[in-house]
Amino acid sequence: MSMPRILGGTALGLVGILSLAGCSGQAAAEPEKTTPAASTVTVEDNNGTQEIATPPASVVATDNRTFQTLSDWGIELSAAAVSLMDEGNPYTKDDTIVDLGTHNEPDLEAVVAVQPDLIINGQRFAQYHDDFTSLVPDATVLELDPREGEALDAELIRQTTVLGEIFGKQDEAQKLVDDFEAAIERAQKAYDDAESVMAVTTSGGEIGYIAPTVGRTLGPVFDIIGLTPALEVPEATDDHQGDDISVEAIAESNPDWIVVMDRDAVFAAETPDYVQAAEVLENSEALASVTAVKDDQIVYMPTDTYLNEGIQTYTTFFNDFADALEAAAK
Known part of the structure; x- marks a missing residue:
């Protein structure tokens, strides 16, 4: 009579063991949760070697040349000079970004609250480098402004490549560089150096002269493409409104x-009183006989250029310049 009980007990024991074994097998199959090891990237900026933890947890941006790139790459910003962005940039619609204001009246102290570990500083905010290092000493203040004496095209490529390394966007950065270099090559190939070129800026209905090489925004284009200046003015400046010039001098x-x-x-x-550049130049009686005006050989930079002088703008x-040159050559 005891045998069945023993066998029953043994059977129950086996069931229990098998159940425990089954539970043990399930537990072993569950993957262990591990915390990814922190990594860093070492880059060179205008101030030397910078070691940056990646991906940066809190990013601040004040350099206009980087806004479109960061936005296109989907980089989240904690704070930025939103007031200096073209309204077409998605960051201007993001209420979570603390606006540091413009370089004329910046709210630098506001950067403290977002506890940045990376500040991409430059252009109009370059003057505040030391303020940022004082306010948030643990943050890396990265500056990739085109350096004086260096070729603008190489500097824009450097800026794009370094940002790609920091944010793990190397492929995207390379695509921007490839497109940029291809556009330059097109313009160089299409341009005939027997044709003279003048660069100007318009503001408030007035024309300003942009000097080859040294002039703001378009000056370096003369060196990049190898343009022949129509006019060279002694002691020209890099003023953002250009230097004074008469329509008679242009003519x-x-x-x-x-x-x-x-x-x-x-x-x-x-x-309200905005006067379009095309109206200033193309409707001027004094310029009517100028070859560029008469033959419709005027090329305008993108509308948002003044607030976006990054690699995409120049591309x-x-x-656009290559398109016009090629069309004129037909």
């Missing part, structure tokens, strides 16, 4: 091409 130099930055175009919606401009 006398008779450029075959005029390249233009309309400084006010990006503010047109909020400027668009060089392609």
